[in-house]
Amino acid sequence: MSERTEEFRERVLAAAVEKTPLRIRGGGTKDFYGNAPAGELLDTTGHAGIVAYEPTELVVTVRAGTPLAELEAALAEQGQMLAFEPPHFSPLPLWERGRGRGGDGGAAGEGIGAAPPLPQPLPHEGGGEFRATVGGCVAAGLSGPRRATAGAVRDFVLGVKLLDGKGEVLNFGGQVMKNVAGYDVSRLMTGALGTLGLLLEVSLKVLPKPHAEATLLLELPQDKAIEAMNRWGGQPLPLSATCWSDGLLTVRLSGARAAVVAARAKIGGEEVADAEGFWRAVREQQDDFFSGAAALWRLSLPSKTAPLALPGGQRVEWGGALRWLKSDMPAAAVREAAAQAGGHATLFRGGDKSAGAFQPLPAPLMQIHQNLKRNFDPQGLFNPGRLYAEF
Amino acid sequence: MASAEEHRQLTETEIARLVAGLRRILATDSLLVAQEDLVPYECDGLTAYRQLPLLVALPRTEEQVVAILKLCHELRVPVVARGAGTGLSGGATPVKHGVVLSLAKFMRILDIDPVARTARVQPGVRNLAISEAAAPHGLYYAPDPSSQIACSIGGNIAENAGGVHCLKYGLTVHNVLRVRVALIDGTVVEIGSEGLDSPGYDLLALMIGSEGMLGIVLEATVKLTPKPQLAQVVMASFDDVIKAGNAVADIIAAGIIPAGLEMMDKPATRAVEDYVHAGYDLSAEAILLAESDGTPEEVAEEIAAMCAVLEKSGATDIRVSRDEAERLKFWAGRKAAFPAVGRITPDYLCMDGTIPRKHLAHVLTRIAELAGEYKLRCANVFHAGDGNLHPLIMFDANIEGEVERATAFGGRILELSVEVGGTITGEHGVGIEKVGQMCAQFSKEELAAFHGVKAAFDEHTLLNPGKAVPTPRRCSEYRLTGTAKG
Numbered sequence: 001m002s003e004r005t006e007e008f009r010e011r012v013l014a015a016a017v018e019k020t021p022l023r024i025r026g027g028g029t030k031d032f033y034g035n036a037p038a039g040e041l042l043d044t045t046g047h048a049g050i051v052a053y054e055p056t057e058l059v060v061t062v063r064a065g066t067p068l069a070e071l072e073a074a075l076a077e078q079g080q081m082l083a084f085e086p087p088h089f090s091p092l093p094l095w096e097r098g099r100g101r102g103g104d105g106g107a108a109g110e111g112i113g114a115a116p117p118l119p120q121p122l123p124h125e126g127g128g129e130f131r132a133t134v135g136g137c138v139a140a141g142l143s144g145p146r147r148a149t150a151g152a153v154r155d156f157v158l159g160v161k162l163l164d165g166k167g168e169v170l171n172f173g174g175q176v177m178k179n180v181a182g183y184d185v186s187r188l189m190t191g192a193l194g195t196l197g198l199l200l201e202v203s204l205k206v207l208p209k210p211h212a213e214a215t216l217l218l219e220l221p222q223d224k225a226i227e228a229m230n231r232w233g234g235q236p237l238p239l240s241a242t243c244w245s246d247g248l249l250t251v252r253l254s255g256a257r258a259a260v261v262a263a264r265a266k267i268g269g270e271e272v273a274d275a276e277g278f279w280r281a282v283r284e285q286q287d288d289f290f291s292g293a294a295a296l297w298r299l300s301l302p303s304k305t306a307p308l309a310l311p312g313g314q315r316v317e318w319g320g321a322l323r324w325l326k327s328d329m330p331a332a333a334v335r336e337a338a339a340q341a342g343g344h345a346t347l348f349r350g351g352d353k354s355a356g357a358f359q360p361l362p363a364p365l366m367q368i369h370q371n372l373k374r375n376f377d378p379q380g381l382f383n384p385g386r387l388y389a390e391f
Numbered sequence: 392m393a394s395a396e397e398h399r400q401l402t403e404t405e406i407a408r409l410v411a412g413l414r415r416i417l418a419t420d421s422l423l424v425a426q427e428d429l430v431p432y433e434c435d436g437l438t439a440y441r442q443l444p445l446l447v448a449l450p451r452t453e454e455q456v457v458a459i460l461k462l463c464h465e466l467r468v469p470v471v472a473r474g475a476g477t478g479l480s481g482g483a484t485p486v487k488h489g490v491v492l493s494l495a496k497f498m499r500i501l502d503i504d505p506v507a508r509t510a511r512v513q514p515g516v517r518n519l520a521i522s523e524a525a526a527p528h529g530l531y532y533a534p535d536p537s538s539q540i541a542c543s544i545g546g547n548i549a550e551n552a553g554g555v556h557c558l559k560y561g562l563t564v565h566n567v568l569r570v571r572v573a574l575i576d577g578t579v580v581e582i583g584s585e586g587l588d589s590p591g592y593d594l595l596a597l598m599i600g601s602e603g604m605l606g607i608v609l610e611a612t613v614k615l616t617p618k619p620q621l622a623q624v625v626m627a628s629f630d631d632v633i634k635a636g637n638a639v640a641d642i643i644a645a646g647i648i649p650a651g652l653e654m655m656d657k658p659a660t661r662a663v664e665d666y667v668h669a670g671y672d673l674s675a676e677a678i679l680l681a682e683s684d685g686t687p688e689e690v691a692e693e694i695a696a697m698c699a700v701l702e703k704s705g706a707t708d709i710r711v712s713r714d715e716a717e718r719l720k721f722w723a724g725r726k727a728a729f730p731a732v733g734r735i736t737p738d739y740l741c742m743d744g745t746i747p748r749k750h751l752a753h754v755l756t757r758i759a760e761l762a763g764e765y766k767l768r769c770a771n772v773f774h775a776g777d778g779n780l781h782p783l784i785m786f787d788a789n790i791e792g793e794v795e796r797a798t799a800f801g802g803r804i805l806e807l808s809v810e811v812g813g814t815i816t817g818e819h820g821v822g823i824e825k826v827g828q829m830c831a832q833f834s835k836e837e838l839a840a841f842h843g844v845k846a847a848f849d850e851h852t853l854l855n856p857g858k859a860v861p862t863p864r865r866c867s868e869y870r871l872t873g874t875a876k877g
C-alpha cells in the first residue's frame with residue numbers, strides 16, 4: 001500500500017471513530033453539482049500520476065487525483081483520447097464567474113464572438129489551483145458532447161481501486177476490455193459522487209482520435225432540429241456531437257476522412273471555423289447560454305421528445321437526449337415534465353435545492369440505494385447527502 | 392455442487408404448499424414436476440454439470456412471474472431464471488431444492504422505434520430476432536454472440552454477453568438502455584430509462600452481468616444501431632501465433648478500431664474448415680479476421696490501411712472478402728468455432744479468460760505446455776481486439792478421469808489469466824464453473840462486498856444461490872487445492 005493510500009486509510013479509520021463525515025474533493029470544480037457538500041475536506045489532489053498506459057492495449061490506469069488535463073495531454077501524445085469528452089469546468093463555467101469568491105461577473109450579456117474573459121484564479125481551500133481530477137470526473141459521471149455516439153464515462157470505466165468506509169482497499173474490474181467476474185462495481189462508482197468510497201485509481205478504455213473532423217452549422221427551429229438529429233442518428237453517418245441553441249443547429253462529424261467528406265455533403269450547412277473552441281465552450285458551459293441568473297436544469301430525455309413547452313431558455317444536445325433549461329419554474333413542475341417525457345431532471349446549478357438536486361427515486365429503488373450505501377460505507381462517512389438527503 | 396448443499400432442504404409440507412400455490416398461478420402445462428419433464432432443464436451449455444430442479448415454472452405473463460416470486464419468497468424457495476439455456480458457465484444450472492423460472496414464453500418484440508432507434512422486447516426474445524425485426528429500418532442490435540440464433544436477450548443481459556463486433560460497438564452493457572425487473576419479493580422496478588442516463592446509482596450496470604442473482608428481467612429497451620452501408624473483412628494468415636498477436640497491436644497502434652478483430656489458431660481453423668468450408672488457410676499457424684465497416688470510401692481507406700499493417704507485421708497471405716457472400720462465409724467459420732470443435736471431440740470445455748494482449752505469447756505457450764501436462768487437446772479462439780481468449784479443451788467424459796483433468800486444466804488457464812493481470816471471465820460469466828477461481832481473483836473483502844451487493848437486492852439469497860460469488864467456506868476449500876488470494 002502506498003504511503004498516500006495509507007494516509008487516506010488512516011483518515012477514514014479516524015473519521016469512523018470520531019463519527020465525522022468526510023467530503024471527498026478532487027479539483028473541487030464540481031462543488032456546485034449535486035446537493036451541498038458536507039463533511040471534513042478530504043483532498044485527493046496529492047494522489048496523482050499515471051500508473052500504467054499502454055496505447056496498443058487501449059487502457060490507461062491513473063491515480064484519482066491526477067488532473068484530467070494531464071491525462072488528456074498524455075493520451076493526445078499517442079493520438080488517443082477519452083472518448084466521453086468529460087467537462088473540466090475549469091476554467092469555471094460562465095455562470096460560476098462572478099459568483100462566490102472573486103469572479104468579475106463581467107461575462108454575462110456580452111455579444112457572441114467576444115472571447116469570454118478568463119476566470120479569476122480562485123483560491124482553493126486546500127491550496128493549489130482549480131483543476132478537475134480524474135476521480136472527480138468519474139465520481140461525477142458527467143460526459144461531454146461526444147456522449148450520444150461514443151458513450152458516457154461509465155461506458156469507458158474498466159476498473160477501480162477503492163477505499164471503502166471500513167478502510168479496506170478493494171479492487172473491482174480490471175485493466176482489460178471485457179470482464180464479467182463479479183458484479184460491475186466499477187461502473188456503480190461512476191456518478192455515485194463519491195458516496196460509496198474514495199476512488200484511489202481508475203482504469204479507463206481509451207480510443208484513437210478520429211482521423212478527420214468537421215463541424216457544420218445549420219439554421220433550424222428546435223422541433224426541426226430535434227427531428228434532424230434523430231433522423232441522422234438512424235443513418236450510418238459519423239456523427240460525434242450535436243447542439244441546438246437559439247435557432248442554430250451545430251453538428252460535428254468525426255471519423256475516417258472519406259466518411260466525414262461524404263457526410264458533410266449530405267448534411268449541408270456552413271462549416272464552423274473555430275470548431276474546437278465552439279465545442280469546448282459547449283462542454284465547459286462557457287458560452288452565453290449559460291449566463292444569467294435563472295436556475296439551470298439538466299433534463300435527460302428520450303432523444304425524440306418534442307421541444308418542451310416550458311418557459312425559459314432551452315438548449316438541446318446529445319442528439320436530442322439532453323436538454324438544458326434555464327428557468328425559475330418550481331422544481332416539481334420541471335420534474336413532472338421530465339418524468340412525463342420518460343426522463344428525469346437535475347437541478348444543475350442555482351435555484352432552490354431544498355427539494356434535492358436530483359429527481360427523487362421510487363421507494364424500492366431508494367431502499368436499494370440505501371442498502372448499497374450501507375454495504376460500502378456502513379457508517380455513512382463519505383459525502384453524506386451529496387446525492388440524496390436520505391444517505 | 393456447493394450451492395445445492397448449502398441451501399436448506401424443503402420439508403414435504405413446504406413442497407406441497409409450493410406446488411399447490413404454483414398450480415393456482417399457472418396453467419397445468421406451464422408447471423413441470425414429472426422427472427422426465429425436468430430432464431431437459433438439468434443443465435445449460437455447460438453440460439458437465441447437471442442437477443434436476445424441484446420443478447420448472449413456465450409463466451406467460453408478468454403477473455404470473457410476480458406471483459411466483461412472491462410465493463417463493465414467502466416460502467424461502469430458491470429461484471433460478473432460465474433463458475435459452477445456452478450459457479457456458481452453468482448460470483442456469485438448477486438448484487436441487489429450487490424452482491427453475493423459465494422466461495422462454497416471453498417471446499414478444501413489443502416495439503421497434505425507428506426514430507428513437509430502440510427496441511422494447513420481452514426477455515425470452517432471441518438476440519438475432521431483434522436484428523431481424525429492425526432490419527426493415529436499416530437498423531440492428533449490435534452485440535452478436537456466436538449463439539445469437541438461440542440465446543435470449545434476458546440471458547445476454549444476465550451475462551453481459553459480447554460478440555465479434557464488440558470492440559467497436561460495445562458489449563451488452565453498452566447497448567441496453569433500460570430494464571424492467573422483478574425483485575425477489577415480487578416488487579417490479581424500472582432501472583435505466585429511454586433517455587441516456589437516470590438519477591442515482593448506475594443500477595443498470597449492476598443488473599447487467601449479474602447472472603440472474605439480483606432480479607428477473609421482465610422487459611428491456613435496447614439500442615439499435617444503423618447498419619453500415621458496407622462491411623468487408625480481411626483474412627490474414629500467419630506462420631506463427633505470436634506474429635498474429637503482434638499484428639493486432641500494430642493495427643490498433645495505427646489508430647484503427649476494426650469493426651471485428653478475431654484470431655484462431657491452427658487446431659481451431661482445422662476443425663472449422665472441415666465443418667463449414669469457409670476457405671480458411673490450413674497451412675497457417677493462426678489466422679486473423681479484421682473487419683471494416685462504413686461508407687464505401689471509408690471501408691476502402693481502412694481496408695487498405697489494415698492490409699498495409701498486416702503485410703508489415705508478417706502476414707503470409709492476405710485475402711479481402713470480394714462480396715457480402717464471401718464476407719459471411721469468412722465469418723461463418725469463426726461463428727461456428729464451438730460447434731466445429733464439438734464435432735471432433737465427444738466433449739469440450741470453453742474457457743473465457745481475458746488478458747492484456749501483450750501477454751498473449753506467454754499465455755499461449757503456457758496453455759500448450761499445460762495441454763501436454765494434462766494430456767488433452769486444446770484449440771484457441773480469440774476475440775483478439777479485446778483480449779478475450781476462448782481455449783476449447785477437448786475431452787471425453789466417458790473416459791475415466793478426463794472430466795476431472797479437463798476441469799483442472801481449465802482452472803489453470805483461468806488462474807494464468809489472473810496472474811498476467813486479466814480476469815477469469817470476459818463474457819460467459821462465473822456461474823457454477825468458475826466460482827472457485829473467483830477466490831483467486833478477489834480478496835475476502837472484495838467477495839464480501841459482492842455478497843453485500845447481492846444482499847442489497849436479495850436479502851435471503853434466493854435468486855440463483857451459490858453462483859458467481861463464492862462463500863468464504865468455498866474459498867477455504869479452494870485454497871487447500873488452488874492459489875487463492877488474501
Ligand SMILES: Cc1cc2nc3c(=O)[nH]c(=O)nc-3n(C[C@H](O)[C@H](O)[C@H](O)COP(=O)(O)OP(=O)(O)OC[C@H]3O[C@@H](n4cnc5c(N)ncnc54)[C@H](O)[C@@H]3O)c2cc1C
Pocket residue numbers: 435436471472473474475476477478479481482483494514535536537538541542543544545546547548549550551552553554555602603604606607608609729730818819855
Ligand atoms: C455455441 C455457443 C456460442 C456462444 N458464443 C458466445 C459469444 O460469442 N459471446 C457470449 O457472450 N456468449 C456466448 N455464448 C454463451 C451464451 O450464449 C450467452 O451467455 C448467452 O447470453 C446466454 O443466454 P441464454 O438465453 O441462453 O441464457 P441462459 O443460459 O438460459 O442463462 C444464462 C444466465 O442468465 C440468467 N437469466 C436468463 N434469463 C434471465 C432473465 N430474464 N432475468 C434474469 N436472469 C436471467 C440465468 O439465470 C443464467 O444465470 C455461447 C454459447 C454457445 C453454446
